[in-house]
Amino acid sequence: MQFEDMHRRHTPEPDLVPILDSLVCVIFFLLFSTSFIELTQMTIPPSVVSSAATASAEPPLTPRLFVAKSSQNSLKLSLVWKGTQPGTSDRQVKRKDKNKPSTELENAVREMAEEFSTKYATEKTIQLALDKEASYQELVNVMDGLKKIFPDLVLISYDEVANKDVL
Amino acid sequence: MDLNEISYNRRKPLALQLAPMIDIFTLIIVFLLKSTVVADVAIVFPSQLEAAVSTQKDSLESFPEIILYNDHLEASFLDLKKPLSEINNISSAELTEYKRKAEVFRSKSDNFSKSTVININLLAGRDNNYKNVFDTVKFLRQIGFQSIQFIAENEMKQ
Incomplete structure (x- = not known):
């Protein structure tokens, strides 16, 4: 007894592997090419010309930090500011070797800056002057102490320290 | 029944x-x-200089470098090598020339690196x-x- 060859329907099977490959490709492309944009809207009011006398602006604080040599083994730090209530804050820091990093100097400067910041939190710029013989390491230590409170540092001339007569 | 014609399920x-x-x-x-990412930010500190130590951890950026030695100043991108004693007494003609070189340097940078042209990396020894x-x-x-x-060098806290 011979059975005839039965005609079988071959059900097509989708080949999943290339489909997955192309999907992964598309996902990677989207990952690398997508950029998020935040749309903002700003409404500018119509300009107004006022004839009334404007209130006088407060004088700027312009805080300045002077680092001077007060004796062979110590530095004097003077923070001076102007504004409606000018003031000054002084501190002495011992230094053994001006070319070695000094955590005492950095911490002293940071404390002075934090003290100033409790009164004038919005002031972010400070002018800095060191003695002309002060080392680059000392400058870096002072800048490290100021950076968190005053991100904007302006170096001013060493002559200002001499003129300030901080000694 | 022809048993020879029955096909068995073959293992492929x-x-x-x-x-x-x-x-x-x-x-x-x-x-x-x-x-x-091919990082090209690498600062080679001159061996004669001892870097200052800082506690800050700001990231390094690739800006033109100026090296401040104890007695002179060097900036290869400006073709500058000058004794420090002359920096304060520089003539207006020389200053104009350095301004021109700086401008030429800026104009050669492509648009993507325009931010590098107004910033400088200053390298100095801690004893300067x-x-x-x-x-x-x-x-x-x-x-x-x-x-x-x-x-400056970052202080490695243990």
């Missing part, structure tokens, strides 16, 4: 499918090409003094560089 031997394997490798290569640093900063501002980055 395992075949290596090359096409998906090539696809996967291509994907891996494309991913690596896109994600590899504030007078030299300030005089250098003043000179750099005179020739048009607006912002100075002071380079």
